[in-house]
Amino acid sequence: MVLQIENLFLRRGEKWILQDLNWQIEKGQNWVLFGLNGAGKTSLLNLLNAYTFPTKGKISVLGMEFGKTYLAERLRKQIGFVSSSLQQKFHQGDNAFEVVLSGAFASIGLYETPTDEVRNKAISLLENLGCIHYANRNYETLSQGEKQRVLIARALMGDPPLLILDEPTYGLDFIARERLLESIEKIAKSPNAPTIIYVTHHVEEILPVFNKTLLLKDGQVFASGDTTELITSEVLSTFFELPVSVIWKNSRPLLSKDQLVGK
Incomplete structure (x- = not known):
């Protein structure tokens, strides 16, 4: 079992952020965590990474139960986490190659001397993700799409059994988004691929490799199960409290708002 959550509640002050949450992820499954802004996605991710x-x-x-042992540092070394919030944490002057190398040590910045094996692995990941040609450029000068590819390469340096992609296409144009999604699909189909949790609020980003979906609404599980059974006109109209239509094309869903009759 990669993830097991039972009757989980999270409160900040007097407000319940997450309520009665249940979620199980088995090895070999790839999940979409889908919810609108304010649904509690970030709070849930902070829990998974043992930040809260x-x-x-x-x-x-990953078999580590919260409260039983001190697990934060050990757990984070086994989770590849990609989020735009990480982009501001890297040191000015670090180049893309150095950022990727730091993933081998789960550190922000490179404080240890990488071995030839670690360097070769970083080069291989940069090549596979199509970003070897800007490996020597300062990370801060890269485009949003280039930064995200570098972060994914960094996340994969430790061969994590769990890869969490938090809104990885944020700020990308259509072409950059589709190219990044192609890379993510390639990772999901690779031998010994990690279990992936893909976090989004855009239906059209749901790839065929994401066979499971959890719909999160107001801090609670609205529904979870097979993606093709949940990403439907009927289910999402209830979820959004708005009439919508879902059309599947090339094994990916497209969402549109239905026209309302009358005023």
């Missing part, structure tokens, strides 16, 4: 801990309930990630 539940108010009550059980959570176990």
Whole structure:
């Protein structure tokens, strides 16, 4: 079991951020975590990475149960985490290659001397993700799409059993988005691929490799299960509280708002 959450609650002050959350992820599954802004996605990700801990309930990630042992540092070394929030944390002057190398040590910045094996692995990942040609450029000068590719390469340096992609296409134009999605699909289909949690609020980003979906609404699980059964006109109209239509094309969903009759 990659992830097991049972009856989880999270409170900040007097407000419940997450309520009665249940979620199980088995090895070999790839999940979409889908929810609108304010649904509680970021709070849930902070829990998975052991940046925060539940108010009550059980959570176990990669066999490590929260509260049983001190697991934060050990757990984070086994999770590849990609988020735009990381982009501001890297040191000015670090180039793309150095950022990727730092992933081998789960550090922000490169403080250890990488071996030839680590360097070769970083080069291979940069090549596979199509960013070897800007490996020597300063990370801060890269485009948003280039930065995201570098972050994914960094996340894969430790061969993590779990890869979490938090809104990875944020700020990308259509072409850059589709190219990045192609790379993500390639990773998901590769031998010994990690389990992937793909976080988004855009239906059209759901790739065929994401066979499971959890719909999160107002801090609660609205529904979870097979993607093709949940990403439908009927389910999403109820989820959004707005009439919508879902059309599947090339094994990917497209979403549009239905025309309202009358005023």
